[in-house]
Amino acid sequence: MGEILSANGIDGVVRKDVPDSVISRLPIYLESVETFTTAGRSIVSSEALAARSGVSPSILRKDLSHLGGPGRRGVGYSCADLALTLRSFLGLDRSRTVAIIGAGRLGSALADYAGFRRRGLELVAIFDVDEAKIGTTIGSLPVSDLGELEAWPQGIDLVVMATPVSAAQSATARAVDAGVRGILNFAPTVLDVPDSVRVHQVDLASELQALAYYSALDSVELDPVEEHRN
Amino acid sequence: MGEILSANGIDGVVRKDVPDSVISRLPIYLESVETFTTAGRSIVSSEALAARSGVSPSILRKDLSHLGGPGRRGVGYSCADLALTLRSFLGLDRSRTVAIIGAGRLGSALADYAGFRRRGLELVAIFDVDEAKIGTTIGSLPVSDLGELEAWPQGIDLVVMATPVSAAQSATARAVDAGVRGILNFAPTVLDVPDSVRVHQVDLASELQALAYYSALDSVELDPVEEHRN
DNA sequence: CAGTGTGAAAAATTTCACAGCA
DNA sequence: TGCTGTGAAATTTTTCACACTG
Numbered sequence: 001m002g003e004i005l006s007a008n009g010i011d012g013v014v015r016k017d018v019p020d021s022v023i024s025r026l027p028i029y030l031e032s033v034e035t036f037t038t039a040g041r042s043i044v045s046s047e048a049l050a051a052r053s054g055v056s057p058s059i060l061r062k063d064l065s066h067l068g069g070p071g072r073r074g075v076g077y078s079c080a081d082l083a084l085t086l087r088s089f090l091g092l093d094r095s096r097t098v099a100i101i102g103a104g105r106l107g108s109a110l111a112d113y114a115g116f117r118r119r120g121l122e123l124v125a126i127f128d129v130d131e132a133k134i135g136t137t138i139g140s141l142p143v144s145d146l147g148e149l150e151a152w153p154q155g156i157d158l159v160v161m162a163t164p165v166s167a168a169q170s171a172t173a174r175a176v177d178a179g180v181r182g183i184l185n186f187a188p189t190v191l192d193v194p195d196s197v198r199v200h201q202v203d204l205a206s207e208l209q210a211l212a213y214y215s216a217l218d219s220v221e222l223d224p225v226e227e228h229r230n
Numbered sequence: 231m232g233e234i235l236s237a238n239g240i241d242g243v244v245r246k247d248v249p250d251s252v253i254s255r256l257p258i259y260l261e262s263v264e265t266f267t268t269a270g271r272s273i274v275s276s277e278a279l280a281a282r283s284g285v286s287p288s289i290l291r292k293d294l295s296h297l298g299g300p301g302r303r304g305v306g307y308s309c310a311d312l313a314l315t316l317r318s319f320l321g322l323d324r325s326r327t328v329a330i331i332g333a334g335r336l337g338s339a340l341a342d343y344a345g346f347r348r349r350g351l352e353l354v355a356i357f358d359v360d361e362a363k364i365g366t367t368i369g370s371l372p373v374s375d376l377g378e379l380e381a382w383p384q385g386i387d388l389v390v391m392a393t394p395v396s397a398a399q400s401a402t403a404r405a406v407d408a409g410v411r412g413i414l415n416f417a418p419t420v421l422d423v424p425d426s427v428r429v430h431q432v433d434l435a436s437e438l439q440a441l442a443y444y445s446a447l448d449s450v451e452l453d454p455v456e457e458h459r460n
Numbered sequence: 461c462a463g464t465g466t467g468a469a470a471a472a473t474t475t476c477a478c479a480g481c482a
Numbered sequence: 483t484g485c486t487g488t489g490a491a492a493t494t495t496t497t498c499a500c501a502c503t504g
Contacts, residue, residue, distance in 0.1 A: 019472075019473075021474095023440050024436075024440050026439075026440070027433075027435070027436035027437075028433070030439070031418060031435075045484095045485070045486090046485075046486070047485090053420065054420040054431075056475075058474075058475060058477095059473090059474060059475080061485090061486060061487065061488085062473095062474080062475090062487085062488080064486090064487090065486085065487055069486075069487055069488095071485080071486050072481085072482065072485085073480070073481045073482055073484080073486040073487075074481065074482050074484045074485050074486070075482065075484080075485070075486080076485070077486090089443070090439050090440075090442055090446075091442050091446030092439060092442055096438075096442045096445065098438060104339075105338065105339040105343065106339045106342075106343050108335065109334075109335040109338065109339035110336075110434065113335065113336050113434060115435075116435070119435040119438075120439065121435065121438055121439070121442070157445045158438055158441050158442065160434075160438070181441075181444065182438075182441030182442070182445045183441075184434070190282065190283065190284040198444045198445075200440070200441060202432055202434075204340065204390075204414070204432075205345075205346070205349040205351065206254075206257035206258055206261065207432065208328060208349075208351055208388055208390070208412075208414055209256075209260070209322060209350065209351070210256070210320075210430070211388050211411075211412030211413075211428055212321050212322055212350070212351070212387065212388065212412070213253050213319070213320045213321055214253075214412055214428045215321070215387045215388060215411030215412045215428075216320075216321030249494075249495075251494080252495095275462095275463070276463075276464070277463085286497075288497060288498075288499095289495085289497080291464060291465065291466085292465085292466080292495095292496080292497090294464090294465090295464085295466070299464075299465055299466095301463080301465080302463085302464075302503085302504065303463060303464045303465075303502065303503045303504060304461070304462045304463050304464075304503065304504050305462080305463070305503095305504070306462095306463070306464080307464090461503105461504100462504100463502105463504105464501105464502085465500105465501090465502080465503100466499100466500095466501085466502100467498105467499100467500095468498085468499090469496105469497080469498070469499100470496080470497070470498085471494100471495080471496070471497080472493100473492105473493080474491105474492080474493070474494080475490105475492070476490085476491070477489100477491100478487105479486105479487090479488085480485105480488100481485095481486085481487095482484095482485095482486100
């Protein structure tokens with residue numbers, strides 16, 4: 001632990017290239033290992049961590065090997081060390097500023113949901129364009145005018161886009177101008193952004209429609225004793 | 231168009247095996263093609279559809295080829311036919327019943343969000359265990375006691391799980407007993423279900439943490455003229 | 461001809477199986 | 483001895499390039 005920083009380029013140099021598929025699972029491992037820590041465990045095996053995370057032990061070990069092999073052979077992973085390594089690797093040691101754009105039902109719900117702070121994220125603003133909403137309070141945060149986004153004092157790292165489809169692209173343009181680096185988009189539309197900005201899509205209806213497909217399938221055989229092997 | 235039904239096994243026979251990765255994109259194509267229809271287009275090319283959907287044209291064509299090749303060579307895809315084919319393939323021609331479990335902030339917001347009906351989904355119930363919430367109204371639906379889930383008259387195909395982590399597994403057990411076939415889980419925990427039930431996970435904090443990783447990366451070179459090729 | 465459909469190649473991801481180290 | 487770390491194999495997914503058809 002420490003090699004990670006060099007493999008990582010804390011100053012923005014190289015950062016070993018880790019596949020997206022791996023990155024997307026690391027936060028889940030972090031959450032799992034914290035559950036074990038809370039439960040009083042100090043060491044955990046790849047098998048237990050994988051089970052809690054919903055993946056196979058081999059993929060968990062392979063994924064973690066990208067962080068320099070944070071475990072001890074014949075023993076397992078130290079919960080405390082692994083959590084530290086994961087947080088540092090994900091860049092959560094200095095907490096990231098998050099803003100929600102869209103103070104409607106969904107935006108309001110998301111503002112409450114998910115202990116941001118516990119997970120290394122700091123919700124610093126909620127924006128809207130609706131005069132009627134600006135100035136009202138959600139949780140303990142006031143709703144600000146979207147026009148203030150670009151000049152926001154602390155700077156904003158990440159945005160949760162909770163606007164209607166019709167407003168999403170123009171709000172995105174503002175966020176990009178403000179230097180936002182990642183957008184979690186709940187509007188069911190593809191956002192146009194430069195390559196320097198990453199967009200992850202969350203589409204409730206599409207997810208449900210995909211589930212509908214499987215629900216129509218008859219529960220044909222599915223080798224009944226199927227579980228993660230190895 | 232019609233071959234799809236036989237490849238599909240409307241009566242629960244074979245249903246050609248289509249990869250999950252493909253299934254997850256079909257709802258997006260459906261949404262895109264409906265946008266074109268609404269805009270008055272009757273024919274659309276793989277290039278235009280792919281651009282609107284955020285994928286490459288070649289993957290779109292390959293994906294759609296699983297539905298029996300619904301396009302016309304030298305011409306493109308008929309918007310109307312393609313929408314019909316997609317809906318039928320996904321099993322959305324008869325609309326699927328959906329219930330939300332958890333009438334907190336998030337559950338309430340999701341109940342409003344996303345025109346369910348327009349997308350072939352029918353929100354039929356919202357459940358909670360909290361006496362104080364049961365009987366109140368969200369949108370136009372009353373909140374029902376979770377105990378009523380199993381005996382719900384219409385039967386429930388899909389569930390959106392919007393409970394706290396602590397309640398998610400027990401609510402899942404009830405849903406499974408009630409014959410639910412798919413669960414969209416917003417609680418950041420892995421649900422234990424039989425193989426006949428599918429779970430898709432949506433984890434706000436994990437998504438943001440993954441974005442945090444990329445936001446920490448310096449916007450190094452990224453061949454600036456990068457776009458979908460072919 | 462224009463643009464889909466599709467084998468074949470390439471790339472990415474997952475699984476296997478065991479070497480290596482506490 | 484036990485469990486991680488990891489090359490190599492297997493599998494899945496994406497891309498390519500062009501044959502095919504209206």
